[in-house]
Amino acid sequence: MEISATELQTIFNKIVAKRTDIKTDGFSMETCRVMVNLMDESGNGKLGLSEFATLWKKIQKEFYKKNDMDGSGCMSTPEMRMALKEAGFSLNDCIHQILAARYGDADMKIDFDNFVSCVMRLEMMFRIVAQISANRLQAEGVGSFEQALHFQNQILSLRRSVLEGG
Ligand SMILES: [Ca+2]
Numbered sequence: 792m793e794i795s796a797t798e799l800q801t802i803f804n805k806i807v808a809k810r811t812d813i814k815t816d817g818f819s820m821e822t823c824r825v826m827v828n829l830m831d832e833s834g835n836g837k838l839g840l841s842e843f844a845t846l847w848k849k850i851q852k853e854f855y856k857k858n859d860m861d862g863s864g865c866m867s868t869p870e871m872r873m874a875l876k877e878a879g880f881s882l883n884d885c886i887h888q889i890l891a892a893r894y895g896d897a898d899m900k901i902d903f904d905n906f907v908s909c910v911m912r913l914e915m916m917f918r919i920v921a922q923i924s925a926n927r928l929q930a931e932g933v934g935s936f937e938q939a940l941h942f943q944n945q946i947l948s949l950r951r952s953v954l955e956g957g
């Protein structure tokens with residue numbers, strides 16, 4: 792079984808449609824593409840069963856619900872802050888504020904699909920940062936310097952897409 796971004800969108804929207812305790816206006820195609828890109832280890836643009844299972848663990852509703860302290864179905868700014876910390880992202884206040892503005896609605900409340908989208912993009916950014924650090928460690932020659940530069944450009948454009956919505 793292989794799942795494309797389009798199929799992923801259908802699956803997730805079916806799952807969340809039945810829920811009354813989780814607020815969402817549906818998963819966008821863009822969010823689903825990010826999820827596939829992030830988890831697609833075989834590189835064929837689709838998710839195999841084990842890749843899908845790994846993804847599912849990362850965005851389980853239980854984690855979201857646990858951090859939705861007041862049971863509103865949405866993440867408030869403080870709830871979001873706790874959730875991201877628990878998910879292993881250490882971010883400064885400034886980034887937290889930008890994320891709340893970027894992924895939240897007019898009241899800075901973040902619904903489930905926006906939360907997932909935010910986590911996926913952070914995950915992607917952190918992975919590339921880790922990759923750069925690893926490259927730097929073994930970087931001696933010109934080739935690896937170019938590689939580091941390449942990753943740096945990737946980070947900059949990811950940063951833009953995470954923080955500015957590009
Ligand atoms: Ca949403």
Ligand SMILES: [Ca+2]
Pocket residue numbers: 859860861862863864865866867870
């Ligand atoms: Ca809440």
